[in-house]
Amino acid sequence: MTETARIPAEMLDRLASDAFAVLNWARRMGMPKAVQIEETVKAFEVALGYRQPPDCEDGALKPGDNGEEVTALQSELSELGIGVTVNGAYDDETRVAVEQFQTALGMVPHGFATKLTRERLSECVRCNKTDH
Known part of the structure; x- marks a missing residue:
């Protein structure tokens, strides 16, 4: 049985903080909830290097x-x-x-x-x- 890698707590804190910042921004822009979630996912993809900002x-x-x-x-x-x-x-x-x-x-x-x-x-x- 292989062990699953765990994300370090400090990384999770940073990701949570980033997600919160993006959600607040999307709310201030008056975006619908579905778009708020989509923008947050995009921000994570950027942070992880899977995509560049739009x-x-x-x-x-x-x-x-x-x-x-x-x-x-x-x-x-x-x-x-x-x-x-x-x-x-x-x-x-x-x-x-x-x-x-x-x-x-x-x-x-x-x-x-x-x-x-x-x-x-x-x-x-x-x-x-x-x-x-």
């Missing part, structure tokens, strides 16, 4: 990316007081920081720095606030 075009920055664009993203997040190390590597810390920013603006927190996310981030840096 607005994730070719130019989106994502975990694993490196370079000047990532450094610029991290710098802008840092300017807004969102804790992130500016090192040019799109690591887990950067993904979480992007999710925090997306959540603060009522966006779906998928952690990919899409064109829309980066435009909103630049706007907020110019205005120096996260409730833009």
Whole structure:
């Protein structure tokens, strides 16, 4: 008999928190319950790497990316007081920081720095606030 792998408790907590954030967003958008569930499932698929966010075009920055664009993203997040190390590597810390920013603006927190996310981030840096 083989043992079944169990998801660590801290991972379950994170997934539950993410699901709650997506459901709250879907409710605020006035989506029907069936669509709320569908959007939550999509968010999990994105988080698990089975799909990209719906607005994730070719130019989106994502975990694993490196370079000047990532450094610029991290710098802008840092300017807004969102804790992130500016090192040019799109690591887990950067993904979480992007999710925090997306959540603060009522966006779906998928952690990919899409064109829309980066435009909103630049706007907020110019205005120096996260409730833009």
